[in-house]
Amino acid sequence: MSGPITITSPQQLSSLLSSSRIVVVNFYNEWSATSKALGTIYDQLAGNLQRPNVVTFAKVNAEQQTQISESYAVVDVPTFLIFKNGSQIQKLNGNNAKQLSEAVKRLAAEADSDSSGGFGEASSSSGGTWIGAGLPRGYKDVTDQVDARGLDLLNFDSEFGSVRTLFETTQPTTVAMGKGKGAASGSEGKKDWVESDVDEQLMLYVPFNSTLKIHTIQITSAPPSSEDDEDAPMRPKTIHLFTNLQHNLGFEEAEDVPATQTIELKPSDWDEKTATAKLELRFVKFQKVYSLVLFVADGEGEGEKTRIDRIRIIGESGEKREMGQLQKPEDD
Template identity: 50%
Template sequence: MSKTIQIGTKGQFDGFLKSSKFVVADFYADWCGPCKAINPLYEQLSAQFSRAGKVTFVKVDTEKQQEISLKYGVTALPTFIIFRENQVHASCRGADAQKLSEMVKKVAAEVDLGGPGGNVERSHVGSRWLGSDLPRGYSDVTDEVDIQGLDLLNANSVLGGARALFEGDRPSALDGEESTGVESSKNDWVESDTDEQLMLFVPFRATVKVHTLQITSLPRSLSQSQVEPPMRPRTIQLYSNRSHVLGFEEAEDIPPTQKITLETADWDQKTGTAKVDLRFVKFQNVTSLVLFVVDGDGDRDAVRIDRLRIIGETGEKRELGKLEKVGDNGD
């Protein structure tokens, strides 16, 4: 049975934001075809994951509640916004059933498992794996990465491409291949090719504020490998708001937005993940990142990265204009 609440006033909406830890809001209109198409799924999620005082599902008619829609920058329908403790936590623009389900299941898992202070293994819920806990007040915004626009230089073409870095599944290297010494056939990671350097261009579909990077690297040890294993990244340079991937020589002449040096102690022994806190003030209105792996943590020839997660928050919303219907692809 659905537990969705129809919002009648802004005061009612604000009340739920204060009284419920999470509020899942469906911004819709009666004339919107994609809104009607995805509504049965939304009602199903509401029936399954509503938790009194913890997870509340609401529907906001944008025609009748324009003040709420304006405040949160709703310019396309449907739009789903999840609020955590009165702040925007995650959003989904368009009738994207998979993304909506993943967002809701992730929230429900956090509530059911006691919040972000517990075992990091709980993050592997609903095909959304995280290598480390989320900093309080921030969310995983990796879904805002424009996968089609990714560009990766000096990668071993036999292994996974740039898209592998942003897969939602748990890295295959954590599921037994490393301990047995047998290489996974999935190849869901990236290694550098001719030398230890990698250059990755990451565009975003919307402006984001980047607080933290989670970099997962799971190279096999020397004793487990018949060939020289790759290294973990050591020196990384970040460049924000570039229009394209940088060349390696070009990057040497451009001051990075931030330079990072990773030490052995930075890598979590269980998940192989380093949590990199950025100088948040320098990454407030980010439309793209270039990640330049300058060198690795040894003297071998290749560097390996298994996953990359972007942690932060969505950027400033646009002012409310003419609403448009958004189909299954969210574009």
């Protein structure tokens, strides 16, 4: 059995995040009694669950490695960050050993059963790529530059599709069925869309394999089957966009980070035939983009859940990113 890896530089942590499917990081300091107590439990978890390139445990001295602590907004110790496929998915503060243990064990079990297929493999044999709206002159669909290994979606209902469903190249099944009664219910066939879980908000982190110039984002969301159905999921309304972040935002954290652009969709923005709306971006603000966060703050209606079927990224692709390196956004 091996213990946690001691992180001594941002580059070492970045390399670790790119080489292991699950990474758990313990931010601690030497003088904190709570850090010491949780550290013993953490070491035991590492000894039982750590597996090379699958589940890796690491520890960071928060006082010595201030650059790493600041990068991930670690203020108090102990703090535990959990990463999956290079993207932060959970942040645990304080001394809740049971919560930490349950979260790590659950993810370790998922890592064992998770398929290793790359993004788009399931849909690569389809007859063509789904495009919900026309392409602006001079630009193309660059969704193939999405780095599926780093995708992260917060507050989604696991009874429906996963984050990768949003970027499938196939036509959404409910759009193929056509608008009308039952079109959005998905009572027949697979549920190839995403719905939010406990409320209407969704937080999506999208890293790219190359730097992009993003002109437009297409969002497909099948309409409610009936205006009288209070349980039907809503279409997104207010969307905050953030560029070039190193990891996903928490919902509370998003309130303190200035958005690159905020868009409020109107009912008239949705194409009746394709159930797709275009997010027209301020193009000058979306140059050299290597990651994107879409925060769906609310939906169009009085429902409790929001639905998205597909997302397409329209623009230009640039030079390939050097993966595994921490990057900082350039100043405008």
